[in-house]
Amino acid sequence: MRIAAIQKTTLLDFPGRVACVVFTQGCRYDCYYCHNRSMVPGTEKEFCIQNLKLVPGTNLFSFLTSRVGLLQGVVVSGGEPTEHEDLPEFVDGIKQLGFQVKLDTNGSSPKMVDELLSHKLVDYVSLDVKAPWNRYREICGGRADSDTVEQTLHLLQRLSIDWEVRTTVCPTLDEYDMRKISHQIGQVPIWRWNSYRIPQLYKESDADRVMATCASVETVRTWANKLQVVHRKIIVA
């Protein structure tokens, strides 16, 4: 497991729990608005990120041991955690300390999510659905595969686990796109719409869409109100 960073406390990222966040290093996607460029291999060179230091696993587990009784949960985020083959063992170690675990995933590995859930290693899943299926590669890069995201979505819909879908309302998504995503996800417990923030690092070739004007929060709320349905709560964050 390659760990890029730890956020020691969060009240926002794991619903109902005081938690910390572990950021794993590495992601096959290449979302143009990614805020974790330094965790995406292959882009370090382009952005001159030198000497990227990883957090040793022993440091993480010493930290977690010191937080037993103080924190209730650990959010495993990224990068993309499911790209790490040793994720089940890693999460098992966290669970053995008594923490609940939330997984943030882009949905690229339904097989890994299935393995984690079938061994009851995860208590909450946050699945990114970043675009209408037909626009996935345009927004998330050439290696993104909407089929795997759809498989992960259907897997979560079949199980009784706490989970949610997240979408960043980036400048290239409009009301029509959000309607298409609404149609493609169907019923989900929570659909969280994250506000767009301009990333510090981005490719020069993406400058136009990174800096494009985004719909205002008021406009986005009107879109959301039209798409609220039974068995689905939309949270505009």
Ligand code: SF4
């Ligand atoms: S899936 Fe997440 S970590 Fe990966 S490129 Fe997209 S925003 Fe960045």
